[in-house]
Amino acid sequence: MNIHAALAERFAGAPLRIGTRTSVLAMTQAERVAALIGEFGVTTEVVPIRVTSDLWSGDLSEVGGKAAFTKQIDRSLVGGEVDVAVHCVKDVPGDVPLPEGTAFGAHLEREDVHDVIVSRDGTPLADIPAGSLIGTGSVRRRAQLCIHRPDLRTQPIRGNVDSRLDRLREKDGPFAALILARAGLRRLGLADQITEILPVEFHTRGEGVVSIVPPVGAGVIGVQARTADAPVMRMLDELNHPATAGHILAERSMLHLLRGHCNSPIAGYATTTPDGRMSLFGMVFDRDGSQFVRSHAVGDPADPATLGSRVAADLLNQGAGRLIAATRR
Template identity: 45%
Template structure:
């Protein structure tokens, strides 16, 4: 018998609430009559506008949501997988039961004058706090100036409109979720801007042993996304990068069914770049993620990562 209500915890930003709405719509289609209550939580990462390293990294966006799941205030949590730490296990007592079908993994340039990245003048102020984006811009466009900009996508767009920065770099998927695809000037190719692990993926986290919540999540699961995300997060776990480590990578399914994983480790200025790209049977994502990580470590990734202050 379908329970009367499912409580879903999420960050309280407009984008996070839009993500939960997608989950609610998909649950409604799969389980008619199920009532969903959203439990919005303002995390320490949302409140703090300084470097994430001051809060211990990406976990600043997830730990309060995890707590709501563990103490019973919620039955499920929705996370952007790019915000979930990959260098340590998920909190004991919880598990990611499903990943939804993946959204766009590209980054986008937003410029009020409609200019493309290669058309920007030296000294143009690019708003981003992502060490991954800063490193890749430094590699290809060292003449541009990166300006730290934290906060949710809406607040960053407000900073751009106020003239605090000349342009922004944001995720295409995030802009689509808040209905601001119109702001995109240029979608950057994956060679120019390799995405973060978990880009475009929404994960459904539940308590271990909660069979009902597992059943709901499983109905929304996408097998291809599960394999891709597992390969990527295995890579991150083996590399043991910290929040200041510019690490990028994405997996995809080839037409012949094999799973491919491309990954890069950068120095903060982008002058050092380690690159690995391998393939494996689609049913062995952990093997692929581990193999690519070990290749990067053989190339010197440990020394690059450990040399970065955090």
């Protein structure tokens, strides 16, 4: 039976239900997945699910770390309340396995991975006055910002992108700028808010270039389903972007072996080289960026897990485990 017929039989008289977070960005991503699934002739329904991270304004480590982004959606998927789940891969925990009987059937083609500065008055990061407050809840961003601009202060800022931008623009508000993901702003049609795009290639402080290496899974939407749901898994396989899926496997293999948690400043970014091999950069920082280790390796794109393991082993040999353990306190 071809995939269209299998799906028509599977969803005869009922829509395919897509579970997602309730934020504007998450709903936009889910609608994109719905449009792709619709090309198979399947009617879809987006099911918003309120997750712990949307209800909590404090430190995520106090509510289970990155699992706060996913556990309610996972529960709905396992329980059959939704048929697929849409996630930003960067928000999927690296130290917690996926629920038994589920897997990512598709990774959509990776989008832009750059972090950007959105400043109150259009001032680039290098010119923001010392002592100014920068809004970011990411430990990875804070650590790297401290390398280049240790004279700036940071404060976590949570909520939807729209609400964060509103706080930035508040009259007499505390923030001089925010660090955000370029991909998210693009998905929301807010790219015109960007003041400065930060390079992803690592630079030391003395080079005079402010850079921020991306997190594992940056710019990638993953679609998760029950492995026993054969028609859905077949469909997702057709939506999958193989090169992106390979890059994610390398990055997440590295993250898993590092045993990183939500308070671990870890960066990891895989790409395909001009000659067709796979390249993986990995970095681990302490909280203020004063100490870090970095590694790079190139390997066979047919074996991304081994490449991830090699980079993780090198980072651990350089002391990454000590840096990660220190951030657990």
